Amino acid sequence: MKGLTKKLFAGAALSIAAMSSATSFAGENPTNPIMGVPASSIEEFGGREGVRAWVESLFYYIMLDNRIAPIFREFGNPERQIFLNTQLETMVLGGPNEYQGASMSAAHADLGITMTQFNAVVEAAYNACERNVIKYHTCNQLINALAPFTDDIVTR
């Protein structure tokens, strides 16, 4: 039952992806930070479920921040984004690569995201770690692994 919902969810997600970013659907690969990401990171995050809970907190904090909430309200799709972000973050933290969404550059190309808005999401990321009692040092492993996407996402 649970698996079925998941599949339906993913299917819906994929079809929306195909519609919204018809140009490229390259998926995304794990990043390659210097000095690496400790193998224990995904476990310290509480595994896949922990990552999922973190992503949900992240979206709470994003929607509470006037600097970025309007963008997500207008262009976002919370359920799809929470689902895909869970896959992406699980992957970059060293978990299995099941990411089914668009590449970071394709997903954000038309949004005109500024560095200020990007940093606001990073602040939300730290707040989500604190809310979910994830250690600061562990949280930095996620920032470490996501940071290389900055240039793909910030287009202004």
Place this chain on the structure above:
Amino acid sequence: MKGSKANGSRWIKTAAFAALSLFSTGSWAGLYNDGKVFLTGGVFTVDGAGGGGAVPWATITGYESRDGINGGVGFTYVRLPNYDINWIGGSIGFFDRFELSYVNTKLTTDLSNVNTVALVVDALELAGTPLVGDLGLSSNGSKLHMDTYGAKLRLFGDAVYTSDSFIPQTAIGFLYKKNTTPEFVRTLNADKAKDWEAYLAFTKVFFRYSTLVNVTVRYTAANQIGLTGFGGCDLGHNNCNSDKEFRGEVSIAHLLQKNFAIGGEYQQHGNKQKGKTVDTGGLLATDPDGNLVSDLVSNLIGGVSGLTGLNNALAQNESDWYDFFFAYAPSKNYSITMAYLFLGDVAVASQQNGLYLSLHATF
């Protein structure tokens, strides 16, 4: 009188700086920005530039991202066994690319050896037989004042977000330092009271270890960051030399929390005044027999043995600087930095270790 004038102009400069910054944010409301992540602009250094405590970093001051302008004002107080120093100034960061800074430094000495010389000078003047000109000394604490103007340009690299590359954020900086107590600087046998410095700074955050590392190379002839002037001369202001040289500096800051860092710094110093005694003009002149020329001076300092002791006590030395610090930014509007400094020998005093306290308020 002279002191109060210097004091007045210092406040005017600081106020003008603050007014300028406020005016800027008012009239260019769209350019005000505080989108940088915690502590990634560094705090307020003794040079006014953004960085650690003593070492300027490659990061640009303030909380602006590349989308706007930000800045702040800073105050730092240092208490050493024989010196009391405070800094007041401000800095503005433009588009996370360029930085302008100003800081005024005031150092007050508490040195019995220098005070003795000052007392002798005063006594001779009172007796109507001044032997020397203005040595820039005061018997109740001689002072050194300095203005530092700075500019920094970020060249390339990103200290924070390029976690998949070893290329650090790299910036070039210039500082113009003007010591406004040139008589004392000359008495300390320095060549110049004003000079420029340049530095290249490299900063990188290693998220894997929640640690920021900064390396700076400075091209300078400064003695004690310029507080005791630049370069050195032999007694009588002969054989002066203020050739600049490259000196290395390192800052390491480990983040325990997103807004709390602990760390340490090292700053290489020159030693251009090494072994040189304070230049008292003709005050302590001796005749061929080694006796003091002035009977009055001889009486005041206890004859030849007093002279030897005083001359030894007036020999200078300079050590590299070390410090350990923590910086706490409770909000993006202010940060507090506390440090313990190991400055070693500073001019005519040895073992200058003490407490550093700094407040940086950002807009």
